[in-house]
Amino acid sequence: MYEIRIHSRGGQGGVTAAKLLALAAFRDGKYATACPFYGAERRGAPVVSFVRIDDKPIKIYSQIHEPDLVIVLDTSIMDVVDVLQGLKGDGTVLLNSAHPLAGCNGTCRHVDLTGIALAENLVIAGSPILNTPVLGALAKMGVVTLPSVEKAIREMFADERNVKAAEAAYEELKV
Amino acid sequence: MLTIATGNKAVAAAVKAAKPGVIAAYPITPQTEIVEQIAEYVTAGDLKSQYIPVESEHSAMAACIGASAGGVRTFTATSSHGLLYMHEMVHWAAGARLPIVMANVNRALGPGWNTWAEHSDAFSQRDTGWLQVFVSTVQEAYDATLMAFKIAEHEDVLLPVMVNLDGFALSHIMQSLETVEIGDFLPAYHLPHAIDTENPLVYGPMTGPADYFRFRWDIERSMRDARGVIADVEREFAERFGRSYGPTEDYRCEDADVIVIAMGTLGKEAEVAVDRLRDEGIKAGSMRLRWFRPFPDLDLARREVVVIDRDYSFGFGGVLAHAVRSKTGIAPYSVIAGLGGQEVTYNDIADFVRNRHPGEETWFGVSDHV
Amino acid sequence: MSAIPKEEYLFKCTSACAGCSSSLCLRYVLKAAGPDSVLVVPACCTSVIQGIYPGTAMNVPVYNIAFAAAAACASGLSNALAALGKETNVIVYAGDGGTVDIGIQALSGAFERGTDFLYICYDNEAYGNTGMQRSGATPLGARTTTTPGGKPTAKKDLDRIVEAHNPPYMATACSAYPLDLYKKVKKALSIPGPKFIHILAPCPPGWRYPTEKTVEMGKLAVKTGTWILYEREFGKLTINGPSKAAMKRPAPLEEYINGQGRFKNLSPEIMDEMRQQVEQNIQRLSREEAGVC
Incomplete structure (x- = not known):
């Protein structure tokens, strides 16, 4: 089982990213669950969502305490939340950032999802949309396949710019 | 069709397949997605039900009682305080022998305000005469809701059924869901004691000590018969759709x-x-x-x-x-x-x-x- | 009266008290509604009046429902009948307690949603079924078992609350004027949407007057201007015949008050306040009908 924890702020699309990722994994023929942890929902407050991907049915409903992958959609959260807590020794971090994580010991990836969203003019109510481009990055990392990502995005969104943004992130992320 | 969905959406999808004549519901966290999805189905014309946006849960169950007795399949959904608020009518629905199906998204009770999973809400309705089933996956939420209509409406049961799913833990989790073409799995709604102006009857009048207990016993007799009906319906469901369930x-x-x-x-x-x-x-x-x-x-x-x-x-x-x-x-x-x-x-x-x-x-x- | 059908839908075997005016009203309501009608009844005197299992005095389907739930139950029934393509009348027949107090939320909801039904409140100004405790509809000064010293506050103005929902039809009626009630029920049922009729229903044991004076008591309520008969169709007010005369020259309030044990030993101050309330009500409705605001 591959376990992913997504850190974001309320309104940034972390919950939708989790749902999209689960859908893409499902389209890959895997079992997947996406589970947002709902606190008192407030715009801008740190939120966390969980995704599990496996080859057999997933029976776990509790939170992910030892993730294989941590995704941080907003690096400012790292000032208030220990995003690396419980990360497995061979785990991976993916940051929405133009710059790598300072002092990263393990596998650290970064890609400027905000820049990609702005370049595609993917903005809702003044906020860049991060949940579709991040799927492209995850495809590049091999968590899901790119065709399934495109399929999943088209199932949930009519706007083709979302697919383009995912493709751009796929191109930009260095592995 | 194979897709992924939340527990709430799975319940709504099953309701769409069951085609109730009337749905009356009041929103409450974490059940809201069920009523929102149903309202969307109805607005889009995908579900030709009368949707009654009642002003309270007490009225939701009262409206379901009137509709079910009036001769149509009915559904409602609630959670926690909503279930407690309709408690009086929960008893009434069972006593009136109406096969109403209700999804209850299990949630804790205040104070303090807590919207997460707990079973106290459903258990507080333990002795109302409702059948209660608890599900554990998105697929099971869908399957159990479909079967609930068939079990409730069976002539040997004619009691309401509550389908329980854990708040957030299941209501908001996304898992795979296979929806089915139900075909004739659900027969047309038939209530032997439906209101009929050609045959005017009085429902639930004053009933004295010499008679009342007989109606109570009748509920228990049906509750006992329900075990066999549940087993039959679950067997038929497995034969038709390939997923089997039991009491445990x-x-x-x-x-x-x-x-x-x-x-x-x-x-x-x-x-x-x-x-x-x-x-x-x-x-x-x-x-x-x-x-x-x-x-x-x-x-x-x-x-x-x-x-x-x-x-x-x-x-x-x-x-x-x-x-x-x-x-x-x-x-x-x-x-x-x-x-x-x-x-x-x-x-x-x-x-x-x-x-x-x-x-x-x-x-x-x-x-x-x- | 010759226009009123001979068919009876409320048989003579009711369990009503002697001199009960609400059972009189129900008889005329059902004559007006006819056999393709369903009555929804919350806890109230009619729960008893209809008869006790296994007997019944009713010749239309009656759906008994919990105290606070009548309007909501009728909502569901009305929608179910619509789903089945039936045009059956759905009529709530509820007391004042089930309407102005515990049932007002469901009533308000059903009217706001535009439910196609007729809601009738027969108002005996107290919880009659449980032995005359005060309700929100109990008038100022009236003694009930829970206001043994007389009710210190005024009767809740149910009609203005219902009016605020802008129903297509609403009316007041009184048991002493059965033909007027019959016509109003007929008219209400010819209009789609939520309709409301508020009937004053004098109650011999509750108001403490001799049973044979039930019709007289209703007439005095109207003649003194305490109860005004009117209709509102799409908001437009029409004062009905008996009240037109009464509003011009109301009979002395004492004629209505003195015959009722519940108003025994009223203080002059309360009596004055009651007189003022009657006067204000007459003025308000007269001005509105005359188009003066």
């Missing part, structure tokens, strides 16, 4: 020395704990209780039992633990865990088994036991 879901129980009994999502996660315990050489099994009313017969002979209650009857004990004890004569290790969404992992469940003390009770996370 038993996992590695055959040769188990110790069995964990839980409900809802905790009951599913317990299977993971069982696998871990087996790896350690502890012969554990899991028995997830699905039907709470009518309560099934449990075969637990010569086993130790750990019961997890996501509820509590103050001054008495865990509701499920005591039900198991009274049904089987076995004194279980009673664990009170998961109240108000308290985090309980498969590791915790495995610990409950490792550290069990049959006949005793413990509150998970509490250190000042008396």
Whole structure:
């Protein structure tokens, strides 16, 4: 089982990213669950969502305490939340950032999802949309396949710019 | 069709397939997605139901009662305080022998405000005459809702059915969902005592001590008959759609020395704990209780039992633990865990088994036991 | 009266008290509604009046429902009948307690949603079924078992609350004027949407007057201007015949008050306040009908 924890702020699309990722994994023929942890929902407050991907049915409903992958959609959260807590020794971090994580010991990836969203003019109510481009990055990392990502995005969104943004992130992320 | 969906959306999809004539509901967290999705189906014309946006849960159930008696299939959904607010009408629906189906998204009760999973809301309606089923996956939420209509409307039952799913833990999780073409699985709604102006009857009039108890007994007789109907409907569902269910879901129980009994999502996660315990050489099994009313017969002979209650009857004990004890004569290790969404992992469940003390009770996370 | 059908839908075997005016009203309501009608009845005197299982005095279907739930139950029934393509009348027949107090939320909801039904409140100004405790509809000064010293506050103005929902039809009626009631029920049932009729229903044991004076008591309520008969169709007010005369020259309030045990030993101050309330009500409705605001 591959376990992913997504850190974001309320309104940034972390919950939708989790749902999209689960859908893409499902389209890959895997079992997947996406589970947002709902606190008192407030715009801008740190939120966390969980995704599990496996080859057999997933029976776990509790939170992910030892993730294989941590995704941080907003690096400012790292000032208030220990995003690396419980990360497995061979785990991976993916940051929405133009710059790598300072002092990263393990596998650290970064890609400027905000820049990609702005370049595609993917903005809702003044906020860049991060949940579709991040799927492209995850495809590049091999968590899901790119065709399934495109399929999943088209199932949930009519706007083709979302697919383009995912493709751009796929191109930009260095592995 | 194969897709992924939340537990709430799965319930709504099953309701769409069942095509109720009237749906009356009031939104409450974490059930809202069900009523929103149904409102969307109705607005888009995908579901040709009369949708009544009532002003309270009490009115939601009252409207379902009027509609069901009026001769159409009816559905509502609620949670927590909403269920408590409609309590009077919950009794009325069963007493009036109306096959209403209700999804209840299990949630804790205030104060303080807590929107996470707990079973106290459903258990507070334990003695109303409703059938109660608890589900543990998105697929099961869909399947159980579909079957609920068929069971409720069966002429040997004619009692309402409550489909329970854990708040957030299941209502908001996304898992795979296979929706089905139901064909003639659900027959046309037929209520033998539907209101008919050609044959004017009086419903629920003053009924004195010489007669009242007969109607109560009639509910119990149907509740007993419901066991057979449930089994038949679940068998037919398995034959048609390939997924089988029973009063309990038993996992590695055959040769188990110790069995964990839980409900809802905790009951599913317990299977993971069982696998871990087996790896350690502890012969554990899991028995997830699905039907709470009518309560099934449990075969637990010569086993130790750990019961997890996501509820509590103050001054008495865990509701499920005591039900198991009274049904089987076995004194279980009673664990009170998961109240108000308290985090309980498969590791915790495995610990409950490792550290069990049959006949005793413990509150998970509490250190000042008396 | 010759226009009123001979068919009876309320048989003579009711369990009503002697001199009960609400059973009189129900008889005319059902004559007006006819056999393709369903009555929804919350806890109230009519729960008893209709007869006790296994007997019944009713010749239309009656759906009994919990105290607070009548309007909501009728909502569901009305929608179910619509779903089945039926045009059956759905009529709530509820007392004042089930309407102005515990049932007002459901009533308000059903009217706001535009439910196609007729809601009739028969108002005996107290909880009659449980032995005359005060309700929100009990008038100022009236003694009930829970206001043994007389009710210190005024009767809740149910009609203005209902009026605020802008129903297509609403009316007041009184048991002493059965033909007027019959016509109003007929008219209400010819209009789609939520309709409301508020009937004053004098109650011999509750108001403490001799049973044979039930019709007289209703007439005095109207003649003194205490109860005004009117209709509102799509908001437009029409004062009905008996009240037109009464509003011009109301009979002395004492004629109505003195015959009722519940108003025994009223203080002059309360009596004055009651007179003022009657006067204000007459003025308000007269001005509105005359188009003066």
